[in-house]
Structure formats: structure tokens, C-alpha cells
Amino acid sequence: FVIMVNCQPCTTECTILDPPAWHMIALPGDLCGECEDGNLCCALADDLDPFFAFRYDPEVGGYVQIPPCDAVNYEGGMGFWVRTYDPMVQVCADVKPVTAPRCVLLGDGWNQIGNPYTFAVRVADLSVEYQGQAVSLAEAAVNGWVSQYLFAYDAASGAYVMLDPQMGILEPWMGVWMLAYVPLEVCIPD
Numbered sequence: 001f002v003i004m005v006n007c008q009p010c011t012t013e014c015t016i017l018d019p020p021a022w023h024m025i026a027l028p029g030d031l032c033g034e035c036e037d038g039n040l041c042c043a044l045a046d047d048l049d050p051f052f053a054f055r056y057d058p059e060v061g062g063y064v065q066i067p068p069c070d071a072v073n074y075e076g077g078m079g080f081w082v083r084t085y086d087p088m089v090q091v092c093a094d095v096k097p098v099t100a101p102r103c104v105l106l107g108d109g110w111n112q113i114g115n116p117y118t119f120a121v122r123v124a125d126l127s128v129e130y131q132g133q134a135v136s137l138a139e140a141a142v143n144g145w146v147s148q149y150l151f152a153y154d155a156a157s158g159a160y161v162m163l164d165p166q167m168g169i170l171e172p173w174m175g176v177w178m179l180a181y182v183p184l185e186v187c188i189p190d
Helices: 040-044 137-142
Strands: 003-005 008-017 022-025 053-057 062-066 080-083 089-096 102-106 109-114 127-130 133-136 150-154 159-163 175-180 184-188
Touching: 008 022, 022 109, 022 150, 022 175, 040 089, 053 109, 080 109, 102 109, 127 137, 133 137, 175 184
Parallel strands: none
Antiparallel strands: 003 008, 008 089, 022 080, 053 062, 053 080, 102 184, 109 175, 127 133, 127 184, 150 159, 150 175
């Protein structure tokens, strides 16, 4: 089933979340169809019962809980937490593909970002924009703007995994922690 939104196809993308645990995820695209307003409840509540999600907001220094359904206006590139209670939970969302590099605003401190694509992205290919300058993630780390180390959560082991700055991969549906020392944008290449 394909719905055309702004000349972009709206497709259903699915993944399996296993084991029953917390999962830090990101959707592979921008929400579309009836959920195009960025409403994660609309997109995911039919797959997760009970449904609630959390997104860390560095400006408030804590988590924003969803629901309420208008608490976060989701865009591809954002990461967030969901909880599963059953094994092998299939989660699906109607999304339109992100077809250009996606820049995500980061606050000073820890931020949740994620892969907005249906394909893997190398951590080394991320770039950072700060005060009109666009540089590689490695150079931004040397400049003291960000940490070059991103952290994913492994639900199977219940532990964080550091992604290698040169060889690490952001898989589709993957959310990660990124530390910014100043407010800036991280850009995820297409």
C-alpha cells in the first residue's frame, strides 16, 4: 500500500524489537499519512501495548513522556525509547523516505539521535554544523564541540555499546546518544 505525500511515497517500514526490554530507536523516515504531524502515538500505539515512549530533552534536563501524544513532534533523525513486554514484537510505521542529508538540532548535553534512513550510515560520515561552519564529526570533536563517541543500547545485554568513531555503523531503526558541548546541528548523510 503506497500513499503519495508531497510527491514522496508513503511506505510502511517494519522492524522486530526483541527481547522484551527498553529499545532506543529511530524511525527510518518522516511520519506520513494520518500521522504526518509527527505523532508517535498515532504511528506506534497499535504495535506496542501498552504504548509509551520517552525522548530526552537536554533543554529541560530530563525525559519527555509520550503520551501525551503532542509532547514530541517527531522528525526522522530523532532517537527515542520504547518498551516492549513480549518477545519478537513487530513495530511498523508509515514513513516517507528522507532523500537528503538530515540535520538534527542538538542542545548542550546528551541528545538522542538516530538513523533516518532504511540503509546503514557510517559514524565517520556524520558532520557537524556550528556557527556557520560545517566540519566532520572528528574535526568537531577536536574543536571541542562534541564527543566523537556515540552510544547505542543493546537490549539483549542490557548495556550500552560505544560506536567506534571510524568504523561504527548506525543501522536502520537505530537510536543513539550523542554528547554536544554547545548547541549545534549534527548532519546525517544520505
